Amino acid sequence: MGKNISFFKGFVSLALTCASVITATSCSSGGNIENGGTKSHVVVAGSTSVQPYMEVLAEEYVKFYPDSAVDVQGGGSSAGISAVGSGIADIGMSSRSLSESEVELYQFTTIAKDGLALIVHPENPVDNLTLEQIRDIYTGEITDWSQVSDQFEGDIFPITREEGSGTRSFFEEFVMDGQRITSKAIVQSTNGTIRTLVSGNARGNKQAIGFISLGVLELPGQNPVKGLQIGGVAPTTENLANGSYELFRPFLVVVGEEREESTHFIDFILSDTGQGLLEARGLVRIDGG
Numbered sequence: 672m673g674k675n676i677s678f679f680k681g682f683v684s685l686a687l688t689c690a691s692v693i694t695a696t697s698c699s700s701g702g703n704i705e706n707g708g709t710k711s712h713v714v715v716a717g718s719t720s721v722q723p724y725m726e727v728l729a730e731e732y733v734k735f736y737p738d739s740a741v742d743v744q745g746g747g748s749s750a751g752i753s754a755v756g757s758g759i760a761d762i763g764m765s766s767r768s769l770s771e772s773e774v775e776l777y778q779f780t781t782i783a784k785d786g787l788a789l790i791v792h793p794e795n796p797v798d799n800l801t802l803e804q805i806r807d808i809y810t811g812e813i814t815d816w817s818q819v820s821d822q823f824e825g826d827i828f829p830i831t832r833e834e835g836s837g838t839r840s841f842f843e844e845f846v847m848d849g850q851r852i853t854s855k856a857i858v859q860s861t862n863g864t865i866r867t868l869v870s871g872n873a874r875g876n877k878q879a880i881g882f883i884s885l886g887v888l889e890l891p892g893q894n895p896v897k898g899l900q901i902g903g904v905a906p907t908t909e910n911l912a913n914g915s916y917e918l919f920r921p922f923l924v925v926v927g928e929e930r931e932e933s934t935h936f937i938d939f940i941l942s943d944t945g946q947g948l949l950e951a952r953g954l955v956r957i958d959g960g
Contacts, residue, residue: 711736711932716744717751717764718837719861720785720884721922725764727948732939741936745861748837752777752925761933763925766837766884767844779925782940783954786885787841787918788906790869790896792877796822799900805846808880811853816878825874829856830865830881838862841920842882862887870894885911886953912955922954 715725722745729741746754751763752773769779789805791797797820800808807813809829817824831852832839843852857879859865865881870893880899885906888898898906901918910916924940926933939945946956 711739711935713739713741713762713930713932713936714744714760715741715751715762715764715924715936716746716754716760717925718748718766718922719745720766720836720838721764724783724886724922724949724952724954727952728940728945729936731944731948732936735939735944736935739932739936747833747835748840749835755925755927758927761926761930762937765923765925766920767840767923768921769923769925773925777925777927778929779923780937780941781921781923781957782937783922783946783949783957784911784919785922785954786906786908786911786916787838787845787882787920788885788888788898789880789882789901790866790888790898791880792869792871793895793897794877795897796820797899798897799903801902802846805901806848806850809842809847809852809856810850811855825878828875828879829853830868830879831856831858832865832882833858833860836860837920838882838884845918845920866890866893866896870896884953888953908953908955919955 715729722743725743729743732741733739744760748765748767751760752765752769754760755763755777763777765779766785769777789800795816797816800819804813804819808827809831813819814827815824816827832842857868859868859881862883865883866887868876869879869881870876885898885908888896888906900906901916904910904916906916906918911919924937926937941957950956
């Protein structure tokens with residue numbers, strides 16, 4: 672097992688050199704709008720799962736309000752919330768629920784629901800796992816695909832998100848049930864890098880398993896991955912909306928001190944236009960429309 676893990680980690684470095692990965696970007700316009708002497712400039716930071724959707728929202732927002740500017744940065748859910756607390760960011764993005772202490776400090780709004788999809792390579796014949804099997808894979812109790820399939824064998828390479836990630840926090844809470852993720856798991860910092868590794872064509876990739884946002888399960892122009900059924904229920908937006916798919920989490924925006932510019936942008940996200948943009952990209956809108 673150790674030798675194969677080393678092989679796969681070596682391949683990871685090569686794959687990431689070639690991968691196209693979403694990184695922190697800035698969406699802004701050529702000017703700023705003046706509201707009572709205050710420039711309409713909003714800094715948004717946090718969850719890398721929420722980030723690509725927020726970038727789309729920011730781009731559309733400045734089309735409606737061409738003299739405004741919205742800067743979108745990643746860093747992770749916990750980092751985004753901390754950035755709001757320190758005044759570095761106006762809005763934090765979180766892909767996990769807030770802790771009790773955070774609820775006391777910040778105001779938050781749910782902007783959409785997202786599912787968490789367990790993914791494997793399309794050539795992996797495994798289609799369905801139970802939550803218990805997934806947990807045992809990520810604790811290291813199940814280490815070979817032959818333990819969950821009579822059609823496939825070989826070491827399992829679990830891939831996880833980094834500490835502080837909202838996606839990882841959700842996975843630990845709802846899947847791991849208090850148990851620790853094995854130290855042998857490959858750690859990646861974005862949905863994009865996990866997806867890239869699982870979808871690759873090396874042998875190691877075909878033995879990998881990871882978890883990503885349901886909204887990026889299918890990406891036009893990129894190598895496909897297969898979303899596993901969990902307990903016989905497929906990871907689809909329809910099943911997420913009707914409640915039959917159990918791995919879902921909120922996407923939140925977090926603010927500390929209210930600013931007119933921040934409120935205006937959040938109102939846009941919650942509008943029919945904003946919710947439609949999120950729905951078109953695989954999320955479940957909060958108004959049920």
